[in-house]
Amino acid sequence: MAKDILKYLRDKKYVSGEVLARKLKISRVAVWKQIQKLKGIGYKIISDQNLGYCLISRPDLLLPQEIQRGLSTNYIGKEIHYFPELESTNIAAKEKALHRAEGMSEGTLIIAERQSAGKGRLGRKWFSPAGGIWLSIILYPQLSPSYISRITLMTAVAVVKAIKVCTQIESQIKWPNDVLINEKKVCGILTEMSAELDIINWVVVGIGINANIDILDFPKNIQKNTTSLKETSGKEISRVKLVQTFLQEFEKYYEKLKKKGFSSILKEWKLYSHTLGKKIRVDIGERIITGEAIDINESGALILKKEDGELIKIISGTILK
Numbered sequence: 537m538a539k540d541i542l543k544y545l546r547d548k549k550y551v552s553g554e555v556l557a558r559k560l561k562i563s564r565v566a567v568w569k570q571i572q573k574l575k576g577i578g579y580k581i582i583s584d585q586n587l588g589y590c591l592i593s594r595p596d597l598l599l600p601q602e603i604q605r606g607l608s609t610n611y612i613g614k615e616i617h618y619f620p621e622l623e624s625t626n627i628a629a630k631e632k633a634l635h636r637a638e639g640m641s642e643g644t645l646i647i648a649e650r651q652s653a654g655k656g657r658l659g660r661k662w663f664s665p666a667g668g669i670w671l672s673i674i675l676y677p678q679l680s681p682s683y684i685s686r687i688t689l690m691t692a693v694a695v696v697k698a699i700k701v702c703t704q705i706e707s708q709i710k711w712p713n714d715v716l717i718n719e720k721k722v723c724g725i726l727t728e729m730s731a732e733l734d735i736i737n738w739v740v741v742g743i744g745i746n747a748n749i750d751i752l753d754f755p756k757n758i759q760k761n762t763t764s765l766k767e768t769s770g771k772e773i774s775r776v777k778l779v780q781t782f783l784q785e786f787e788k789y790y791e792k793l794k795k796k797g798f799s800s801i802l803k804e805w806k807l808y809s810h811t812l813g814k815k816i817r818v819d820i821g822e823r824i825i826t827g828e829a830i831d832i833n834e835s836g837a838l839i840l841k842k843e844d845g846e847l848i849k850i851i852s853g854t855i856l857k
């Protein structure tokens with residue numbers, strides 16, 4: 537109901553309690569109660585005995601009604617589950633993803649203001665204080681499980697585009713799942729899935745973007761290699777706008793991936809690549825391989841040229857400093 541009142545409240549203009557009551561088919565006392573609720577979550581609303589209610593400002597929170605206001609996607613973010621705090625949006629999304637048969641729809645979003653146990657890859661920790669963007673998207677693609685790495689690469693392209701559109705900041709993609717600004721990590725992506733033979737049951741794409749976080753708030757051991765959009769631009773950015781833009785870009789690229797294949801996205805990925813052309817060391821679990829990153833192939837694997845000229849195809853790994 538509080539959400540419905542927002543539809544009729546106008547930015548910086550008065551709407552009478554009577555009109556609100558009539559539109560929503562509730563009493564004026566009920567309207568007043570809902571207004572108190574909205575104030576409680578940070579909406580600044582003033583009231584005048586004769587004129588009614590006037591919305592002065594919205595809270596800087598990633599509330600579903602704020603994200604969905606003006607969101608132009610067809611299905612990504614049409615359903616949003618919002619939490620002030622969660623252990624991890626990926627954990628919550630994975631639980632929800634199981635309920636496809638009960639109507640869980642593709643593109644459902646889990647979003648939290650803070651994560652108490654944010655996850656990186658391979659059991660690493662992801663630091664997730666207030667001010668960042670921590671979200672996970674549930675997908676049910678009819679693609680082969682081998683597409684998982686392409687979904688991560690595609691997501692990184694959508695992040696770079698959204699950052700550019702919203703802040704004008706140029707960022708680069710470090711294969712496979714990092715987005716960097718001036719060599720420092722501003723975003724990490726964690727893609728998880730459940731699959732059987734050649735069928736994907738579900739995919740959860742988790743995205744963490746350091747939006748309005750002060751660098752000194754990061755743990756000491758990662759400060760050197762980490763940045764935030766606030767730090768780079770020198771001012772707070774609109775997180776709601778960035779989430780909306782990202783969701784729109786994400787849907788665009790996801791559709792492209794499914795309909796036209798990966799090659800068109802790969803071209804853009806290469807444009808934003810921080811990795812190609814560099815001499816790197818990659819930890820692939822059982823060993824570390826050194827060589828020049830010369831290409832990404834059609835399935836999203838990194839092609840490394842060793843000193844002796846041998847070409848190695850790496851499906852997943854971590855580039856070492």
Ligand code: BT5
Pocket residue numbers: 623624625626627651653654655656657658660661662663664669670671672713714721722723724725726742743744745746758762763
């Ligand atoms: C990642 O792992 O980069 C994937 C991060 C995914 C986070 C999102 S937030 C929403 C969703 N819910 C979750 O629980 N996770 C996803 P990886 O490549 O393994 O990098 C992890 C490493 O990045 C850590 O070991 C730290 O060194 C560093 N790190 C941790 N927090 C960071 C932060 N906020 N910004 C930059 N670097 C960070």
